[in-house]
Amino acid sequence: MNQQVKPVKTDFKYVGTRPIRPDGPDKVTGRAKYGADLNLPGMLFGHIVRSPHAHARIKSIDFTEALKLPGVLATMCADDLPDPGDRILPGAEIEMKLKDISPIIMARDKVLFHAQAVAAVAATSASLAAEAAKLVRVEYEVLPHVLDVHAAMRDDAPLLHNDMFTQGMNPPPTTPSNLSVDFTMDMGDLAAGFAEADVVVERTYRVPMCHQGYIEPHAAVARTDGNGRVEIWCCTQGHFMVRSMTAEITGIELGKIKVIASEIGGGFGGKTTVYGEPVAAVLALKSGRPVKIVMSREEVFRATGPVSSAETRVRIGAKNDGTITAIETDILMESGAYSSSPIMPSTMFAAACYRCANMRSRGREVLTNKAKVWAYRAPGAPQSIMAVECAINEVAERLGMDPIDLRLKNAVEEGDVPLFGLPFLAIGLKKALQEAKNHPHYRAPLQANQGRGVAAAFWINAGMQSSATINVAADGSLHVLTGNPDIGGSRASMALLAAEVLGIPVETVHPSVVDTDSVGYCDTTGGSRTTLATGGAVIQAAEMLVAELCKRAAAIWNVNFDDVEWSDGKAIARIGADLENLMEGTAAAASAPKVLTLAELAAMAGATGGPLCAVATLHAHNAQPAFAVNICDAAVDRETGKVDILRYTCIQDAGKAVHPAYVEGQMQGGAVQGIGWALNEEYIYNEKGELDNAGFLDYRIPVASDLPMIDTVIVEVPNPLHPFGIRGVGEVPICPPMPAVVTAVNQAAGVRVCDLPLTPPKLLAAIDAA
Amino acid sequence: MSTQKKTHVSTTINGEPCEFLCEPQQILSDVLRTNLNMTGTKEGCTTGDCGACSVILDGALVCSCLVLAVEAENRSIETIEGIAEDGKLHPIQQKLLEHAALQCGICTPGVVIASKVLLEKNPDPSEEQVRYWLAGNLCRCTGYDKIIRAVLDAGAVMRGEARS
Numbered sequence: 046m047n048q049q050v051k052p053v054k055t056d057f058k059y060v061g062t063r064p065i066r067p068d069g070p071d072k073v074t075g076r077a078k079y080g081a082d083l084n085l086p087g088m089l090f091g092h093i094v095r096s097p098h099a100h101a102r103i104k105s106i107d108f109t110e111a112l113k114l115p116g117v118l119a120t121m122c123a124d125d126l127p128d129p130g131d132r133i134l135p136g137a138e139i140e141m142k143l144k145d146i147s148p149i150i151m152a153r154d155k156v157l158f159h160a161q162a163v164a165a166v167a168a169t170s171a172s173l174a175a176e177a178a179k180l181v182r183v184e185y186e187v188l189p190h191v192l193d194v195h196a197a198m199r200d201d202a203p204l205l206h207n208d209m210f211t212q213g214m215n216p217p218p219t220t221p222s223n224l225s226v227d228f229t230m231d232m233g234d235l236a237a238g239f240a241e242a243d244v245v246v247e248r249t250y251r252v253p254m255c256h257q258g259y260i261e262p263h264a265a266v267a268r269t270d271g272n273g274r275v276e277i278w279c280c281t282q283g284h285f286m287v288r289s290m291t292a293e294i295t296g297i298e299l300g301k302i303k304v305i306a307s308e309i310g311g312g313f314g315g316k317t318t319v320y321g322e323p324v325a326a327v328l329a330l331k332s333g334r335p336v337k338i339v340m341s342r343e344e345v346f347r348a349t350g351p352v353s354s355a356e357t358r359v360r361i362g363a364k365n366d367g368t369i370t371a372i373e374t375d376i377l378m379e380s381g382a383y384s385s386s387p388i389m390p391s392t393m394f395a396a397a398c399y400r401c402a403n404m405r406s407r408g409r410e411v412l413t414n415k416a417k418v419w420a421y422r423a424p425g426a427p428q429s430i431m432a433v434e435c436a437i438n439e440v441a442e443r444l445g446m447d448p449i450d451l452r453l454k455n456a457v458e459e460g461d462v463p464l465f466g467l468p469f470l471a472i473g474l475k476k477a478l479q480e481a482k483n484h485p486h487y488r489a490p491l492q493a494n495q496g497r498g499v500a501a502a503f504w505i506n507a508g509m510q511s512s513a514t515i516n517v518a519a520d521g522s523l524h525v526l527t528g529n530p531d532i533g534g535s536r537a538s539m540a541l542l543a544a545e546v547l548g549i550p551v552e553t554v555h556p557s558v559v560d561t562d563s564v565g566y567c568d569t570t571g572g573s574r575t576t577l578a579t580g581g582a583v584i585q586a587a588e589m590l591v592a593e594l595c596k597r598a599a600a601i602w603n604v605n606f607d608d609v610e611w612s613d614g615k616a617i618a619r620i621g622a623d624l625e626n627l628m629e630g631t632a633a634a635a636s637a638p639k640v641l642t643l644a645e646l647a648a649m650a651g652a653t654g655g656p657l658c659a660v661a662t663l664h665a666h667n668a669q670p671a672f673a674v675n676i677c678d679a680a681v682d683r684e685t686g687k688v689d690i691l692r693y694t695c696i697q698d699a700g701k702a703v704h705p706a707y708v709e710g711q712m713q714g715g716a717v718q719g720i721g722w723a724l725n726e727e728y729i730y731n732e733k734g735e736l737d738n739a740g741f742l743d744y745r746i747p748v749a750s751d752l753p754m755i756d757t758v759i760v761e762v763p764n765p766l767h768p769f770g771i772r773g774v775g776e777v778p779i780c781p782p783m784p785a786v787v788t789a790v791n792q793a794a795g796v797r798v799c800d801l802p803l804t805p806p807k808l809l810a811a812i813d814a815a
Numbered sequence: 816m817s818t819q820k821k822t823h824v825s826t827t828i829n830g831e832p833c834e835f836l837c838e839p840q841q842i843l844s845d846v847l848r849t850n851l852n853m854t855g856t857k858e859g860c861t862t863g864d865c866g867a868c869s870v871i872l873d874g875a876l877v878c879s880c881l882v883l884a885v886e887a888e889n890r891s892i893e894t895i896e897g898i899a900e901d902g903k904l905h906p907i908q909q910k911l912l913e914h915a916a917l918q919c920g921i922c923t924p925g926v927v928i929a930s931k932v933l934l935e936k937n938p939d940p941s942e943e944q945v946r947y948w949l950a951g952n953l954c955r956c957t958g959y960d961k962i963i964r965a966v967l968d969a970g971a972v973m974r975g976e977a978r979s
Contacts, residue, residue: 063915065912065913066912066915068920069911069912069917070904070908070912072917072920072923073904073908073911073912073917073920073923073924073927074855074895074896074898074899074904074908075853075854075855075856075894075895075896075924076855077920078854079854079857079921081848081854081858082848082854084849084852084854170838171845171849172838172840172841257955258955259919259921259955260857260859260865260867260919260921260922260953260954260955261857261859261919261921262858262859308919308920308921309919310857310859310919310920310921310922311918311919311921311955311956312919313955341861342859342860342861342862342864342865532918532919533918533919533956534915534918704915706914706915706961707915707918709915709961710915710918710956710957710958710961711918713957713958713960713961714918714955714956714957714958715958716958717957717958717959718955718958740860740862740864741859741860741862741864741865741953742862742864746953746955747958747959748949748950748951748953748959749945749946749947749949749950749952749954749959749962749963750943750946750947750949750950751950752946752958752959752960754942754960754963754964755958755960
C-alpha cells in the first residue's frame with residue numbers, strides 16, 4: 046500500500062474554486078473536435094454488416110457482389126483477425142478473456158445476438174458503403190435463442206457457449222450452461238441474525254436492462270503510414286486501452302499503434318471498450334487509405350454495451366430498536382451474450398452502507414442472446430443497492446422509525462469491516478446522512494398523492510495507473526500533459542492541482558490530453574479515478590518541478606538547496622539572521638537576490654541546466670470509497686399513472702471537491718440518469734430477439750421538462766491516503782436515485798411496485814389493484 | 816443511389832454565400848459536417864430526437880438532420896460557428912461556461928442554438944418555459960440544472976438586467 050506519510054493538505058488557494066474550464070470556449074463555439082469530426086483527404090467510410098438473427102451459425106460470408114461496386118475498396122470479417130484462443134486481455138479493469146471481446150468486433154463462427162458485427166466494407170462515400178454492406182452475402186444456420194435469465198438457466202435452454210462452465214461453484218460443474226458465475230460471500234451467522242430480528246422484510250426487485258445513453262455515437266478514423274504503423278483517432282474513455290485492445294484483437298504490434306483521443310461526447314463506462322476502432326484499423330491497412338467508421342444511433346442501442354438487468358431478492362432483519370441483525374442479498378444478473386457483467390461489485394457492495402455482523406450475498410451471472418453488457422457508472426452497484434435501500438425503507442416503515450435515523454443507527458464508519466473485507470478508514474456516510482436530515486428539503490411538508498424517498502449508497506472508487514508531464518514554457522506558463530480523456534471537466538481539475546502546488550494563477554496553467562506517444566501510460570478514465578490518480582500524478586510532477594526550481598534558484602544564488610523555499614510561485618532564499626550566522630562571511634549570501642519568480646527561473650532555464658520539465662508516474666493504491674445520500678419527492682397522478690419529480694436533493698462526500706461546480710455536475714447528472722432508469726428507461730426486445738426501441742424517441746432518457754432543479758450538498762471528509770484528500774466523485778451519484786425515486790413513487794401512489802421502470806401503465810395497474 | 820449525379824446548392828451560411836455539391840439524399844447535418852467540414856453542428860441520432868444538430872433555418876429552430884441539404888437552396892442557415900461575433904462569445908455561450916453547464920459538451924452547440932432562438936422569441940422566459948423549449952435537446956451529463964440556470968442568466972444579461 047502506498048500509504049500517505051505526509052499529512053493531508055487542508056488549506057487551499059486554488060483547489061475548491063470554480064474557474065472556467067480551459068477547454069470550455071472550444072466546446073461552446075463548436076471548435077472542439079469529437080470522434081466523428083475528423084475528415085481526412087482520401088478518407089473511406091466503413092460500414093458494418095450486422096446479424097439479422099439473435100442466434101445463428103455463420104456458414105459463409107461472400108463479398109463478391111459488394112466488391113463489384115466501383116468505389117468499394119476493402120472488406121473484412123473475423124478471418125482477418127487472429128483467433129483469440131484463451132488469451133486474457135492485459136490491463137483490463139476486470140479480468141477479460143479476449144474470446145469474450147473479439148467476437149463483438151467481428152463474430153466468429155456464431156452470432157449470439159441480433160445486430161452483432163459480422164463483416165465490414167470500406168468505400169469512397171458513406172452511402173456507397175451502406176449500399177455495399179447490403180450486398181455482402183452471409184449465410185446463416187439459425188439456432189434457437191433465449192432472452193430471459195430464468196429460461197436461460199433451464200436444462201433445456203439453448204446453449205450460447207459450449208465451453209461455458211459455471212465459475213465459483215464447488216465442485217465445478219461438468220456440463221456447460223448459460224450460468225457463467227455463481228458465488229457467495231458470507232460473514233457471521235445469517236440464521237442467528239434473522240433469529241434475533243423482531244422485523245424481517247423480504248422482497249424481490251427487478252431493474253431492467255438499460256443503456257448508458259451518451260449522446261455521441263462511437264466514431265473512429267484510422268490511417269496508416271504505408272509501413273505498418275497505424276494511427277487511430279477516436280472518442281474513447283481511454284486511448285491507451287484502445288491501443289492495447291486493438292493490438293490484441295487485430296494482431297497489429299502494440300508499438301506500431303498510436304491512438305489520439307478526440308473530445309468525448311459522453312461515455313459513462315460505455316466507452317471503456319472498442320467497437321469500430323480495430324475494424325477501421327484493419328480496413329485502413331487493407332486499403333492503404335484513411336477509414337472512418339461512425340455508428341448510427343440505432344447501432345449504438347442495438348450493438349454496444351447495454352447495462353445488465355438484475356433481479357435481486359433481499360431479506361433484512363432488524364430489532365425493534367432499529368439495530369440491523371442480518372442482511373441477505375441474492376442477485377441474478379444478465380450479461381447478454383458474453384460473460385462481462387459487473388456481478389462481482391454488485392454482490393460485494395449491495396449492503397456496504399451498513400454495519401451488520403451477519404451477511405450473505407450471492408451473485409449469479411446468466412447469459413442471454415442479447416448484446417453483451419458493458420460498464421455503466423458504478424457498474425453493478427445501482428442494481429443491488431436499489432433492492433437493499435428499498436428494503437431498508439420498508440424496515441423503517443415497519444418499525445415506525447425515521448428512515449434516516451435507521452440508517453444513522455446502522456451506518457458504517459471508520460474501523461468497520463464490510464463484507465468485501467477492506468476496513469473503512471475515515472468515511473463520510475454519517476456526515477452525509479446528518480446533512481440530509483438537517484436539509485430543509487427533508488422537513489418540507491408533502492401534499493396528497495405525494496411521497497418522499499431517501500436512499501444512501503456506497504461506491505468503491507478505483508486508483509490504477511496514471512502519468513503526467515509538466516513542461517514550463519519560457520514565460521513561466523505551465524503545460525500539463527495527461528492521458529485521460531476529459532469527460533466532464535478534468536482538465537480544469539488538472540490545472541487547479543498544478544496551480545495549487547506551484548502557487549501560480551490557474552489561468553497560466555494549460556492542461557492537455559495528449560496521445561499515446563506523448564505521455565506515460567494512463568489507465569482509462571473510469572472508476573472515478575482521474576482526479577484522484579491522474580491528478581495525483583500531476584501533484585507529484587508539480588512537486589518535482591518545485592524541487593527542481595528550488596535547485597536552480599539555489600545554484601543561481603550559490604546557496605544550499607535547503608535554504609530555498611517555494612512560496613506563491615516564487616523561490617525565496619531564507620537568508621535571514623539564522624542563515625547569515627550559519628554562512629557568515631559568504632559573499633554570495635550577502636549579495637544574493639531574495640526572490641526569483643517562476644517566470645524569471647523559466648527565462649533562465651537554458652543557462653541553469655536546460656528545459657524545465659517534470660514527469661511523474663504512479664500506480665494509485667490510495668482510492669477510498671464515496672458515499673451519497675439522495676432525497677426525492679414525487680407526485681403520482683392517480684388518473685394517468687404519470688410521475689412528476691417535485692424536488693430532488695443529493696448529498697455526497699467528495700473528500701475534497703477540486704472544482705466544486707463539476708462535482709455538483711456529477712451529482713446532478715448521476716441523479717437524473719438514476720431517475721430515468723427508475724421511471725422510463727428499459728430495453729424492450731421482441732420475440733425474435735430484436736430490440737424494439739433502438740432510438741431516443743422510444744428509449745426515452747429524461748429531458749429538461751421532466752425535471753426540477755437538482756440541489757446538491759457537498760460533504761468533505763478528506764481521503765486520508767491522498768495528499769489533497771481527494772476521493773472519486775463520478776460514479777456514486779447513480780447509486781441512490783433508483784431506490785429514492787421508487788420509495789417516493791410507491792409512497793405517493795400507496796402501492797409497492799418492485800418491477801422497474803415505474804411506467805404509468807404499471808403504476809395504474811397497481812393503483813387499480815390496491 | 817450513389818451513382819446519381821450530385822446536386823448544386825446555393826445557400827447562405829452564417830451570413831456568407833455558400834455553394835456546395837451534395838447527393839440528393841444527403842441530410843443538411845451531414846453536408847455541413849462532411850462536405851463543408853463545419854463540424855460544430857453535432858449528430859447524435861439523425862432522427863430528430865436529440866437536438867445536437869440544431870441550426871437556425873430562415874429564423875426557425877430546426878434539426879438539421881431532418882432537413883435535406885438540397886432544401887437549403889436560397890435559404891439562410893445559422894450554425895454554431897456563427898454565434899460568437901468577432902471572437903466575442905454570445906452571452907449564452909459565456910453563461911454556459913460560467914455555470915459549468917457542460918460536461919462532455921456534445922449537446923452544447925445544439926443547446927446554444929436552441930436557447931438563442933428562445934431568447935430572441937421570448938427575452939424573459941420562466942424556468943418552465945426554458946425547460947419545455949429545451950426538451951428537444953438531450954443532455955446525458957448534467958441533469959439540465961446548470962443549463963437551465965445559464966440560459967435564464969443569459970436572458971437577464973441580454974435584457975440588461977445582469978452583468979455579462
